[in-house]
Amino acid sequence: MQSSQEKDNQPINSTVNKQQSSIRNAMYKSIYNNDIEQIKRITRLFDFDPHEEISSPGNKWCPIHYSCYLNKPQSLEYFIALSYRKYKNNFQDIINIQTKDGYTPVMIVALSNSIQSLQILFKYGGIDFSQKFDKNKTIFELIQKYSNDQFKEQFNILYAKNNCVEILPINSLDLEKFPALETLMDQENMQKELNISQKKQLKELLLNGQRNPCCICLSELGYIKYTICCGQPMHESCKPTEKQKCPLCSRQAFQLISEILYPERALIL
Incomplete structure (x- = not known):
């Protein structure tokens, strides 16, 4: 960056x-x-x-x-x-x-x-x-x-x-x-304060981590996306259609995206 x-x-x-x-x-x-x-x-x-x-x-x-x-x-x-x-x-x-x-x-x-x-x-x-x-x-x-x-x-x-x-x-x-x-x-200051140990842990997670299952059905199968608000893994088919808020963090503008925003929530070693 x-x-x-x-x-x-x-x-x-x-x-x-x-x-x-x-x-x-x-x-x-x-x-x-x-x-x-x-x-x-x-x-x-x-x-x-x-x-x-x-x-x-x-x-x-x-x-x-x-x-x-x-x-x-x-x-x-x-x-x-x-x-x-x-x-x-x-x-x-x-x-x-x-x-x-x-x-x-x-x-x-x-x-x-x-x-x-x-x-x-x-x-x-x-x-x-x-x-x-x-x-x-x-x-x-x-x-x-x-x-x-x-x-x-x-x-x-x-x-x-x-x-x-x-x-x-x-x-x-x-x-x-x-x-x-x-x-x-x-x-910006918080980003600078990340120490070497934390960076190494993040690198290890990104390189070798296994993806977490869908937080709704708990299955690892299929194409898993992530909530834009809190980064939790979820299938599109498991997304609650009647809810306008995220069922996990209750924030508005609930949406699933392909990008991983929070590696520590999407992956596990």
Whole structure:
């Protein structure tokens, strides 16, 4: 895993796509449901970046875009803070990252009239109002054509309040003290504190471990998947169809995936 400093020095020009489709779908559903805890969990377990593509491959819609489009200010605020935490030197690139059609996050809130998300974008800054889409059109032309009167009024107030600058200054003060940042740093510190003995045990488990049976039917036969919330082994056919919560940990967004999230629960020596 790369360090934050190594990541921060990488140029960011467009969305990246490094996750399997099941994880991308899980992230989208978490944003749609405004499930912040699940968003944090997926981010932590899969080292999910805020500029990773979660749309159909090639459309280049990342979590920030969808948070703007669906008007999920809590999700948007988290991904903005995560961008600053992991890619401080590239923060402006991410906050202005474009979809396949050239839309930046602020353009998307204009298309969807998402006033709360607009306020979040202005709060943390970094917006480049000179960005172009569709043959050199700007955010101002898009607002004029597609936004409703309420959105236009709010945009004009915020834009004037910030002296109508071309690039909005980054609000480092608020970004530095965002509560989620402490959690992310704690996770990094916990990872660093893994001692050699623990790493050796994990390596031995991954190399030589035998898979645990399905936690419902206790059979080792067939294709076993794992709960995305707590990593327990389970057959798709054993999954309780009537339950929306995990029968083991009672968390929402119950789903089975192929990836092993917790080797110590999936395997045994």
